[in-house]
Amino acid sequence: MRWKTTDYSGWGRALKATGEIARPERMSALSDILSAEMAPAIGMLRSYGDAALNSSGRAIDMTRLDRMLSFDPKTGVLDVEAGARIGEIAAAFAPRGWLPAVMPGTGFATVGGCIAQDVHGKNHHHAGSFCQHVLSLTLQQEAGTVEVTPEKTPELFRATAGGLGQTGVILSARLRLMPCKGDVMVVTERRIEDWDEFLALLDSSEATYTVGWLDATAKGTALGRGILEEGETGSGLMPKKVKYRKVPFNAPKFALSKPVVRMFNNAYFRRVPDSGRTVVRPIGDFFFPLDKIHDWNRLYGKRGFHQFQCVVPIASAPALRGMLEAIAHSGLASPLAVLKRMGPGRAGYLSFPMEGYTLAVDFRNTAEARELIQRLEDMTAAAGGRIYFAKDSLARSHGVSGMYSEQENWCKAVEKADPAGHLATDLVRRLKLRSGA
């Protein structure tokens, strides 16, 4: 197997690594590589920070091992290789009445990545996290392959779900898909005038899929204004328009400067009529709104961007409002800001979700933004919340210690699974995750 020396980065492009990567095209090639030496697996590099970077060693690109292996239409169980992309699974199965039970905000995420981050979707308050729908997975460890299930190997399963790839290389998984009506979405959009209304509506929403877009530049009485989207799957006919757009070059700074963002947010807010509206959309447009623009991360210029995402318990909602105030006051936010209600569902020791509210905001990579994000992280810790490893690129180890209460259990399981530390990544080293809280 040839190793390619290359520069690569997380989706935020603020953190980079240089290293050797192998990209096996067949399972047998992967086995050959791993029997010679273990190395962390990477996928589509959709984690924003350094979760998929290894600057002090090699990495294995899993994207070519992306086959769907079997499906049982009676139970809805799909056996699939780890490199398969969630969006491809959705596109293949939605017309037949099935969807991955949990889908992250991009369809480009691989199954392996979704497991390693135990991702959540717009239905977290009902369906829980991704790994709660994983019936079993095949893990390649130094000693050989193991079948991991929540029942038979509960510790290893909980260490692997959201476990940042530290317990072994995920080869394949059996996912329980969820029945759906078809491949269109019926979406109701409502304008939300302020923060209190937003929380009230998120709490009372009974829709299967719920997500809120925030205008993170609005201040004063408009603080927390935004749009609430509620969606249900439906069946019907929609013209197929698979028109991808590309961002051909790094955008200049003014593209996301304060006045431009304010103007954009204002227009985006007013796009939805005052009385709200219900529209029908292709399923991909609802779940993966940004996937139509390839390389949208270039909009933030060549220095890249950071996403801050935290979750805080319900009782800490005022603290979250304080964070939004700090963000709105700084004027640094980009148009991408999302507010969601989370349920308690989580599958692993290091899974991100907790019952509460989660806020995600993107910032261009500037000194002020980095300083603001540090502050937001401190506020998160003080509020009893936690930050999301799939997004983080700035936290320091003392800042996250204590955020994940089951970290000790994770460390023990990882120590057993990969004692030599072959699978460590830049994120794991930066936050000293394996050395315990």
Added chain:
Amino acid sequence: MNSTWIILGATSAMARAFARKVSAEGAAVLLAGRDMEDLNAIAADCSLRGARLAEAIAFDARQSKGFAALIDRMEAEEGQLNAAVFVGSMPEQSAIDADPALIDGVVTDSYTGPAKFLQMLAPLMDARGGGTVVGVGSVAGDRGRIGNYVYGSAKAGFHTYLSGLRNRLTRAGGHVVTVKPGFVDTGMTWGLPGMFLVASPDAVAADIHKAVAKRRNTIYTPFFWRFIMLIIIHIPEFIFKKMKI
């Protein structure tokens, strides 16, 4: 759609992408190659993506004795029969310099093996009155260059063979698409120095799929390789012989 595709060299990244495209249309796919374990995984994937039938079958370009069984398997399927050839091998030129006997293998994999197979299939296609052959050649076959002229010459032979086969099949309503890919992001090119304008296997498969529907004769993929090769072909030999490109 009642058509059947046999895909030779089905484990290659381009072939896999193409197999997915015809599977989504409900075609039957016979996935031929050497790595049966991998072919079985591809077959499962193709049937979950909509193939009427997906089957892994053993094929080795260097074992022409086995070809008859494949032809029989094709004959058992009703309707239009099609073939797509993705086989070929490209050892480093330095390896060939060290062991000229490697040339036999390159020529068999890239030209004579698949040509023998297509020659056996042609009467069947004629009898069914149609069908399409996709032959994947290479821009390397357009002019011999110092870096890979053995592979290039085998592909040049294959191009010429395909043009003759097109001439023949067209009489009974059949068709041949000659595909000349430039650099494609496959296991063959992964980590090789000097790669530029590398296309994804998906993009190449989409081009091939479109060319089949439009009954194009020869395509370059991505399209701009037509112009790159137009220039390379027209460099006078007395200059070209001193170049290293």
